[in-house]
Amino acid sequence: MVDADGASNFSDVEKLWDEMDLVEKNGHAISVGSRHILLRSVVRNLLMHALHFILRTLGVGHVRDTQCGFKLFARNTARALFPTMHISHWIFDVEILLMADILNIPVVEVPVGWHEVPGSKINLVTDSLGMLRDLLILRANYAVRRWSVPSRGKSKID
Structure with a gap:
């Protein structure tokens, strides 16, 4: 999965693949591109840190x-998670990663080349x-178990 605006260096897919191979467990793994050091606007950095705080909380x-937006999924992982997703907007990535955590699917973060692309369609306030x-x-919905992770006969993917 890669954003269409070309912000990520697509050649870094090799890094994602190599790292995913190292953590793969029974055909399951996710490799997440990570933009740890960014030169971005002050407002975007503030919102990013606020989101990270809320996610941790x-x-x-x-x-x-x-x-x-630069992620790589093992085939079995994509087949297990994607059909059961509920969120289709900006935060869908978090649902995928939450389900992976619940199912004990290995996730690895990999530093990737990334640059901010002018002309973003994101409205910083409303989005x-x-x-x-x-x-x-x-x-x-996950806390009250209204939504659940995919069933594979076990509570975790082993």
Whole structure:
């Protein structure tokens, strides 16, 4: 999975693949591109740190950069997780990573080349509020078990 705006260096897919191979467990793994050091606007950095704080507070903070659009999934993982997703907006990445955590699917973060692309379609105010709303909906529905992770005959993928 890669953002269409070309912000990630697609040649870094080799890094994602290599690292995913190292952590793969029974055909399951996720490799997440991570933009740890960024030169971004002050507002975007503030919002990014606020999101990370909220994610950690709600117990979804096991991945540092959930919103980097550069991710690689083992085939079995994609087949297990994607059909059962509920969130289709900006925070869908968090749902994937939350399900992976619940199912004990290995996730590795890999530093990747990334640059901010001018002309973003994101509205920082309304989209940030929408992300917060979706995150609260996501966490509440999993917490009260209204939504559940895919069933494979066991509570975890071993």
